[in-house]
Amino acid sequence: MRGAQKTFSEPGKPAIEVLSGVDLDVAEHEFVCLLGPSGCGKSTLLNMCAGFESIDGGTIAIDGEPVMGPDPRRVFVFQEYAIFPWMSVWDNIAFGLQGRSDAQRHEIARHYIELVGLEGFERAYPRELSGGMKQRVGVARALAVNPDILYMDEPFGALDSLTRLNLRSQLIQIWRREKKTILFVTHDIDEATQLGQRVVVMSARPARIKTIVDLSGLAYPRDIDSAEYIQARDRLFEEMGVSTRV
Ligand SMILES: Nc1ncnc2c1ncn2[C@@H]1O[C@H](COP(=O)(O)OP(=O)(O)OP(=O)(O)O)[C@@H](O)[C@H]1O
Ligand SMILES: [Mg+2]
Structure with missing residues (x-):
């Protein structure tokens, strides 16, 4: 710049x-x-x-x-949890992967859920998560599109x-x-x-x-x-x- x-x-x-x-x-x-x-x-x-x-x-x-x-x-992670409240953890993280096959989406989402330590919470909705967990969903969703x-x-x-x-x-x-x-x-x-x-x-x-x-x-x-x-x-x-x- x-x-x-x-x-x-x-x-x-x-x-x-x-x-x-x-x-x-x-x-x-x-x-x-x-x-x-x-x-x-x-x-x-x-x-x-x-x-x-x-x-x-x-x-x-x-x-x-x-x-x-x-x-x-290039992706942006905001201060406020920019995740969709009506989607599960899994769907939030897989959101940016629409062009991929089901198998690929599954593999990538699985990888990032593990990376941020949210195994077991795949089906949970944001309202059921703590602030830190929501922020981890935001980070995982950003990383999942491989920016x-x-x-x-x-x-x-x-x-x-x-x-x-x-x-x-x-x-x-x-x-x-x-x-x-x-x-x-x-x-x-x-x-x-x-x-x-x-x-x-x-x-x-x-x-x-x-x-x-x-x-x-x-x-x-x-x-x-x-x-x-x-x-x-x-x-x-x-x-x-x-x-x-x-
Ligand atoms: N869209 C806008 N229209 C008019 N003024 C704006 C706009 N966006 C930011 N500003 C002004 O620009 C200045 C810098 O704002 P900015 O949000 O970039 O600061 P910051 O360093 O991120 O602050 P913080 O640490 O509080 O988040 C502020 O005075 C703000 O009022
Ligand atoms: Mg600011």
């Missing part, structure tokens, strides 16, 4: 400049976190990458091709801290196994330190890239008690202008 720029303007209201000239390159199979204060423009940037939102200046290209709109090779890129917008934001920790470690395992490129938006410093190979720290609105912190030296699974982890996390606190003392 080069010089990505976005301004929202509505008649009769002052225009809101949300992004001013964002440059970023993401490598294939990389896990990149976008970290920034609430309202800075993270979701807007992710929506532009995914083709849900237009770009007002600059370019966003994937494999050299400008993003023109949503593409099934190259996963865009994740605070997917674990609505969950309690233990469930979040658990799902982050599952996500890391899945990412390492399935070799996806992941762009993950968060405003949670710990989440970014646990997940990202690189963390892109954004400024308040209009968002620019303040700095990019390279955490590729921190091996997975990350030990949140290790000195290196704490050092990396403190660096992100500093870059975000937040004190580590409460």
